[in-house]
Amino acid sequence: MVIRRLQNWPFDGFSGGVSELDQLRRDLGHLFNGLSRVNGWDSPAGVYPLMNVSQDSENVYVRSEVPGMTLDQLEVSVTGRNLTVTGERAIPDEQSDVRYHRREREAGKIRRQLTLPTDVDSERVQAKYQHGILMVVLPKAEKAKPKKIAITG
Amino acid sequence: MTTQTQDIQVRDKREVKSDAEQTTPGRVFSPNVDIFEDDQALTIVADMPGVPSENVSIDLRNDVLSLSGVPSVSVPEKEEHVLREYETGKYFRQFTLSEVIDQEHIEAKLNNGVLRVTLPKVGPAKPRKIQITEG
Structure with a gap:
């Protein structure tokens, strides 16, 4: 999964514009968030x-x-x-007699x-x-x- | 501070994975829903931030309920993005209903980006007594 992402990295002149970079930044952010939960850091993003x-x-x-x-x-x-x-x-x-299927x-x-x-x-x-x-x-x-x-x- | 409410955790919007390709550009997300029922009705509550009421469509056919919403354009062209933490796009989600629904009386309300659809059940079929006559 990670490897595929790296290969898709838009090296050719950032044709995708800001949004793809943003996407990458977010993905990295989530990766770090995942790590931070393990290590107990508190990151401002997320x-x-x-x-x-x-x-x-x-x-x-x-x-x-x-x-x-x-x-x-x-x-x-x-x-x-x-x-x-x-x-x-x-x-x-809701009223007490309802049955929840999804929350x-x-x-x-x-x-x-x-x-x-x-x-x-x-x-x-x-x-x-x-x-x-x-x-x-x-x-x-x-x-x-x-x-x-x-x-x- | 003893009864502390939990902070809401960030969750990514779930993008709809569909076999059929979209005919219009843009991403499609699956809204978060609560579904509950009582004896009278089935209720679906869906978070669709950014969607005005005129852009919501609710469709029920062949026991499949489709909810969709298109957010109004939120960022004017002249603005330059500085930070983008969330994506925007259409909302779409389908449910297969197992109950028989009284289609005439479906109600939907949209309030501050939350859609609430009430689907009244058709009352239980009344047992019909059939008179048997001798003869």
Whole structure:
């Protein structure tokens, strides 16, 4: 399995773009997580909820899949460059006379900290929860925004 | 701190392995579900984050229930990815039902990315007494 992965490594000019590298990075992350469970390290990756981070020139966007929560169960805070999302996902009990066939959905605490790629203006951070996705929009601090430099001849 | 709730563990989304090829691009994942039943109904609860209600389809034919959902586009083109820990894609999962379901009264609700489908059972067939007449 590992050997096949190595052979599939996109040496030819990274044609697959970022996503394949990401996939590899994730795979390695899982490998290390597997090891860390054995050795008892605590690695920051592999903590629920998983996050996708993107940016444009104005903002940093953090998205996370946390289905089935309510607004009062989620808490988002920003300190310096650290974004923290905490909460608790509750799955209410059904009536007692039901028989479960499958229980794959999990309830429990969520706690995630993420270091942001740039400084942000923590006063203007906005968070939105829609369709089970938490989206945090973090406006970049003025000094972190790209500046256009006029070139003089 | 005595009654501590456990932290939710990360689990990878399970990609659907299908013999038939997809006609549209993108990955397909199998949503996590809870399935339970009581005397009246069978209920399926599925996590489908990112899917708006208009993009859910529920189909029951020949005792096979298919749930599918397409998430609304979440990352605009102009944004550049910095970190990608999870993949996004369609959701699809099928179940074979052993009970006879009252198809007219299937109910589905979608709330914060959680789909809840209630499939009422058809009441037990009432024993019909057949009168035997002598003659």
